Amino acid sequence: MMSDMTQTTHSSTSPGKQMLSEQVYAHLRDAIMHGDYAPGAALKPQDLAKQQGVSLAVVREALVRVVGEGLADRLPNRGFAVPAFSDRRWQEIAEARRTIEPVVLRMSIEHGDVDWEARVRAAHHRLARTPTHVPQEGEYYSDAWAEAHRVFHRTLLEGCGNPVLLETFDRMWTASELARRFSGHRAPGRDGAGEHRQLEEAALARDADTAAEVLARHLTQTAAELTGEQCSRLVDQP
Amino acid sequence: MMSDMTQTTHSSTSPGKQMLSEQVYAHLRDAIMHGDYAPGAALKPQDLAKQQGVSLAVVREALVRVVGEGLADRLPNRGFAVPAFSDRRWQEIAEARRTIEPVVLRMSIEHGDVDWEARVRAAHHRLARTPTHVPQEGEYYSDAWAEAHRVFHRTLLEGCGNPVLLETFDRMWTASELARRFSGHRAPGRDGAGEHRQLEEAALARDADTAAEVLARHLTQTAAELTGEQCSRLVDQP
DNA sequence: ATCGATTTGATAATCGATTATTTGTGTTAT
DNA sequence: ATAACACAAATAATCGATTATCAAATCGAT
Incomplete structure (x- = not known):
């Protein structure tokens, strides 16, 4: 899909120049809520970083936020995953x-x-x-x-x-x-x-x-x- | 059974090996709840990193978690701060x-x-x-x-x-x-x-x-x- | 052949350095 | 004197690379 790669576009109104982590977080949140990932699927920081064109740090930050909202699980030393609801x-x-x-x-x-x-x-x-x-x-x-x-x-x-x-x-x-x-x-x-x-x-x-x-x-x-x-x-x- | 050969870097207490971000998060959480910081005080990642002997990434991760729990505010592009309750x-x-x-x-x-x-x-x-x-x-x-x-x-x-x-x-x-x-x-x-x-x-x-x-x-x-x-x-x- | 220990490949976690933004300060023009 | 502008210092945000850890595959002994 269209990804707003625009760096510091200070002209347009809406797309905004928010923090990168915010964009990645919103994207991740929507994707999970939309069902783009299967329950239990692993959310690999590297893949997400490449796919979104950002660094690991921002993906990780977004993932931590997502976990905080209960939209993902964090397995210690085993990365992040979409929660599997029983x-x-x-x-x-x-x-x-x-x-x-x-x-x-x-x-x-x-x-x-x-x-x-x-x-x-x-x-x-x-x-x-x-x-x-x-x-x-x-x-x-x-x-x-x-x-x-x-x-x-x-x-x-x-x-x-x-x-x-x-x-x-x-x-x-x-x-x-x-x-x-x-x-x-x-x-x-x-x-x-x-x-x-x-x-x-x-x-x-x-x-x-x-x-x-x-x-x-x-x-x-x-x-x-x-x-x-x-x-x-x-x-x-x- | 494998004995606990893993001697963590400098952790004295027994439970030992958690993620760094977890330790920093716990410390930050306790410190805020204990009242070590004044309401509205800035939580500077650099200071915290130096003070805790860790990198910026882990401090940042801990701060994001703390914000998620409502224990800190995040001002866009202006860092983190202890919330000032009205x-x-x-x-x-x-x-x-x-x-x-x-x-x-x-x-x-x-x-x-x-x-x-x-x-x-x-x-x-x-x-x-x-x-x-x-x-x-x-x-x-x-x-x-x-x-x-x-x-x-x-x-x-x-x-x-x-x-x-x-x-x-x-x-x-x-x-x-x-x-x-x-x-x-x-x-x-x-x-x-x-x-x-x-x-x-x-x-x-x-x-x-x-x-x-x-x-x-x-x-x-x-x-x-x-x-x-x-x-x-x-x-x-x- | 099976169980166990060991190696190996993948990746999560962390770090040090770079870039971008904000804030404060000083200068100049009105 | 005030306000607007430009510069400088601080720090927030981001990046690329390194290290630590785990899970699966491999090898060896019973």
């Missing part, structure tokens, strides 16, 4: 989300202002209008939908106004998406769109109880899908 | 803990087994028997007590059996301790020991409601002390 690991992540996110959602609904309401509406609109799949882009959810999905769930919680809690959400969402990506899961038959609409409605109606309950069910069902893979054990959601 | 930042951390920890404590009390009960007893015993202050060690809580305190609170939650939730606790505890260290707070007049005993009793009695309530109050009061204290000694940092 079924148990996925369950733990899902349980953590079920434990924390409903509580934060309650706080968000209590504290959120009008601007938050508007952003929730906007995020849901974008999510609902984004196609979940695009044929050209592979078998999994489209990148655009995955991002809209993340933004919607995050926006729902942003009313809490607490950066620490939102950062916790970010970490868990990242881990959750990575595990989902590796679960080899396909689009479920369940009505995700309906659940999202319910969430939006309850949030805007300031109905914290309903919203928290819907979110908990939403997360429970998402987890059930992935672990009980071949299960046609359908969801009770009308 | 009053607002501290409030946010405290609120996040009040939001999450009681919920996890409930889960812990529901799921914890007998081994967990034993560990809670042990942790509380150690905490109660450790002096909060030692004259020689400065004006703040003793290192031993701080560690016992952390272990007690963590053990209380460990019954939940979810590493993801415990990792969340670890991050928040670290941030909380760092902020507390920088708040310039002294020993409060409140009965912290009594609260801890209440927590232990409620947990072992499997009284989730009481335990969660006591924990929430404990965290609220801890936060109130620090922010209240700062009214007398003002902090100008925005």
